Structure formats: structure tokens, C-alpha cells
Amino acid sequence: MNPFKYGKIVTGEHFYNRIDELKRILDTLEGGNNLVLYAPRRYGKTSLVKRAFEELEKKGFTTVYIDFMSIYSREVFIKNFSNAIVEKKSSSIEKTVKKVATLIRGIVPSVSFDNVGNPQFSFSWIEGNDKEATLEDVINLPEKFAASNNKWIIAFDEFQEITKLNGESFEKLLRSLVQNHKNVSYIFLGSRTHLLKDMFSNKNRAFYNSAMLMNIGAISINDSTEYLIRRFALDKIEISNEIAEYLIKMVDSIPYYIQFIAAEVWQQVINNNSSVKKSHINEAIKTVIELKADYFWELTLKQTNYRKKVLFALASSVTELFSRDTEKSYNIGPSSTTQKAIASFIDEGIIEQFGNSYEFSDPFFKMFLKANL
Ligand SMILES: Nc1ncnc2c1ncn2[C@@H]1O[C@H](COP(=O)(O)OP(=O)(O)OP(=O)(O)O)[C@@H](O)[C@H]1O
Numbered sequence: 278m279n280p281f282k283y284g285k286i287v288t289g290e291h292f293y294n295r296i297d298e299l300k301r302i303l304d305t306l307e308g309g310n311n312l313v314l315y316a317p318r319r320y321g322k323t324s325l326v327k328r329a330f331e332e333l334e335k336k337g338f339t340t341v342y343i344d345f346m347s348i349y350s351r352e353v354f355i356k357n358f359s360n361a362i363v364e365k366k367s368s369s370i371e372k373t374v375k376k377v378a379t380l381i382r383g384i385v386p387s388v389s390f391d392n393v394g395n396p397q398f399s400f401s402w403i404e405g406n407d408k409e410a411t412l413e414d415v416i417n418l419p420e421k422f423a424a425s426n427n428k429w430i431i432a433f434d435e436f437q438e439i440t441k442l443n444g445e446s447f448e449k450l451l452r453s454l455v456q457n458h459k460n461v462s463y464i465f466l467g468s469r470t471h472l473l474k475d476m477f478s479n480k481n482r483a484f485y486n487s488a489m490l491m492n493i494g495a496i497s498i499n500d501s502t503e504y505l506i507r508r509f510a511l512d513k514i515e516i517s518n519e520i521a522e523y524l525i526k527m528v529d530s531i532p533y534y535i536q537f538i539a540a541e542v543w544q545q546v547i548n549n550n551s552s553v554k555k556s557h558i559n560e561a562i563k564t565v566i567e568l569k570a571d572y573f574w575e576l577t578l579k580q581t582n583y584r585k586k587v588l589f590a591l592a593s594s595v596t597e598l599f600s601r602d603t604e605k606s607y608n609i610g611p612s613s614t615t616q617k618a619i620a621s622f623i624d625e626g627i628i629e630q631f632g633n634s635y636e637f638s639d640p641f642f643k644m645f646l647k648a649n650l
């Protein structure tokens with residue numbers, strides 16, 4: 278079986294590193310504080326939080342995970358959140374449902390059965406109900422269930438998406454309620470880093486200053502190298518330090534893409550007992566770019582010509598994007614227009630900003646542009 282996993286949350290032996298980050302998350306949450314964890318896409322936020330939750334559960338905390346990516350209305354939030362909370366109650370579902378009936382206005386909770394006969398929580402709306410009151414009660418539900426000897430920890434993943442629900446009022450309501458929760462801590466995570474940071478560090482936003490901000494970077498080249506060597510060795514495949522580093526650098530150290538390319542390479546070498554060579558990595562990268570080419574073309578062709586030029590300059594790793602030299606070589610004009618283009622690339626998730634420099638979210642898109650523009 279391929280020892281490299283990508284695309285899903287990784288646990289157990291598939292999860293490596295992140296020791297310091299894990300400690301910091303645990304310390305903050307156990308101390309009863311709230312935390313914001315942000316990082317670009319595919320750096321391993323969700324896996325890290327799930328890993329932290331394993332530890333917290335062992336220590337007697339109750340943990341609940343909610344992904345705002347799949348929540349497109351207040352009603353869906355009410356449904357998913359109440360469901361996730363009820364699932365975590367250790368008492369019988371019938372008992373929990375009775376309790377919930379007394380705690381949430383506007384709904385009639387009940388026990389239904391799924392297609393294999395397992396009991397599950399469901400509810401119907403009371404006609405003419407006040408959704409705002411229901412929402413309030415659902416948000417307060419974990420605090421009602423938690424106790425000082427059984428604190429609850431809630432993760433809101435892709436939290437920046439909350440703003441799409443109903444403007445700022447959801448955000449405000451949530452903030453006004455959770456600040457009174459004594460036995461519940463919250464961890465907010467997300468990949469749209471500038472949106473998330475704004476929610477917590479802009480004075481005019483509801484969540485201003487309400488949580489500690491923590492950013493996770495890529496995993497260090499050394500640690501990833503060591504991991505690759507160890508994992509390939511499980512199948513007696515050799516990969517040298519130098520080749521492992523080459524793989525990692527080609528994908529800008531992004532955890533997801535390291536696994537992705539390693540899995541491709543493993544596929545190539547597993548049946549012919551060879552050691553990993555640079556050519557295997559190049560071949561794997563080529564395959565990935567070919568697979569994604571349609572999408573990359575679409576993404577490129579919908580850009581204006583000016584934006585294409587900016588993309589190309591970025592792909593060519595131009596560091597002085599606003600210099601005269603760049604202006605000359607790439608024919609990109611006044612920097613305010615360039616700045617606007619970059620802002621929208623960031624907004625669309627094509628580019629990530631790291632301090633004063635920029636990097637492609639998808640390293641294969643960068644390689645594609647270099648080869649094709
Ligand atoms: N600590 C880790 N050990 C091994 N692989 C990892 C680790 N962190 C991330 N990965 C790789 O990255 C992939 C994405 O991880 P995860 O979904 O946790 O990241 P994310 O930051 O939440 O991504 P997204 O932005 O898509 O939500 C995993 O499937 C795995 O291949």
C-alpha cells in the first residue's frame with residue numbers, strides 16, 4: 278500500500294512533525310483561551326487540529342469540529358452544529374434529545390433512525406419560529422453541556438466563510454454569545470489568511486482581539502527529508518538526502534504536494550526495485566501538470582493580458598515586482614495596477630503573500646505558467 282497520503286486529513290503514522298505547533302495549541306486551549314490558526318491552503322491545518330483533539334479527548338475534554346465550508350445558511354449551521362454537539366454527549370440519545378428540547382427554542386428534536394438502524398438526532402422546525410432565537414440557543418448549547426470538570430473545545434474550520442451567511446450579523450451574534458462561555462474554548466481556522474486575520478485584528482470587527490493568532494508555516498526541509506527517507510524505506514526503496522530535498526523544494530515545501538509527488542514517485546518505483554532518481558520526480562511532476570492542464574489553461578485564459586503578464590513575472594520568481602527592471606523585462610506598468618492584480622490573485626487564492634514576497638498557492642501552476650507563457 279502506498280505509504281503517502283494526500284487529500285484527506287492525515288492521522289497516526291501518516292502525520293509527522295508539528296510538535297511545537299501542537300504544544301502551543303494544547304497549551305492555549307487547555308488554558309481556556311481561544312486561538313486562531315491560519316495558514317495557506319494545504320499546509321495541514323485541519324490535520325493538526327484533529328491531532329490536537331485526539332490529545333484533548335484523552336485529557337477529558339469534549340471536542341467538536343465544524344467546517345464552515347459546507348455551511349451555506351443559518352439553518353444548515355443550526356442542523357450541523359446541533360448534530361455535532363448531540364453526537365458528543367455520552368448519555369443516551371433519548372436523554373440528550375429530551376434535554377435539547379428544553380434548551381433550544383423553535384425546534385422539536387427527535388430520534389430518528391438511519392438506513393442501518395442507528396439512532397440519530399433530528400428535529401423539525403416549529404411553524405413561525407424565530408430563527409434568531411434558535412440560532413442563539415444552538416450557539417449556547419455547548420456551554421449548557423460543558424462543566425468545569427468537562428470543558429468543551431470547538432473548532433470552526435474555514436471560519437472566514439461565516440461572513441457569507443448573513444453579512445456581519447451572524448459574526449456579531451456568535452461573538453456576543455461565545456464571550457460568555459466559561460467552559461468552552463474555541464479554535465478558529467482558515468486558509469484565506471488575509472480575511473481571517475482581518476476578522477480578528479481589525480478594530481471594527483466583532484471578533485477583534487478575542488483570540489490569540491497563530492500562523493503555521495511549511496514543515497522544515499530537514500524534517501520532511503527525514504520523513505520521506507523513512508517512509509520509502511518501509512518498502513526498501515532508497516532515496517538520498519539530496520533527491521528528497523529536490524522533491525521538497527520543487528513543491529515549495531507544501532505538505533500536501535510533498536505527499537502527492539511522493540505517492541506518484543512511489544507508484545513508479547515500487548515494481549522495479551529501484552532507488553528514487555531525479556527523473557522519477559520530474560516524471561511525477563510532469564504527470565501532475567498534464568492532469569491539471571485543462572484547469573490551468575482555463576484559469577490562465579480568463580485573465581486579462583495585463584494580468585497574464587503579472588502572473589508570468591510572479592512565476593519567474595521576480596522578487597522586485599515594482600522595480601524599473603521588472604517594468605522593462607515584463608512590460609508591466611504602473612505599480613498600482615500591478616498591485617490591484619496581485620490583490621485579486623490573493624483574493625482568488627492563486628497567490629499567497631508572505632511578508633513582502635509572493636508565492637503561488639499551487640506550485641504546479643507556477644511550473645505550468647513558466648512552461649507555457
Ligand atoms: N503533519 C503532516 N504530516 C503528513 N502529511 C501532512 C501533514 N500536514 C499536512 N499533510 C498533507 O497535506 C494534506 C492536507 O492536509 P490538511 O487537509 O490537514 O491541510 P489544510 O491546511 O487543512 O488544507 P485545506 O486548506 O485544503 O483545508 C494531507 O492530506 C497530507 O497529505
Ligand SMILES: [Mg+2]
Nearest residue numbers: 322323324434
Ligand atoms: Mg482544512
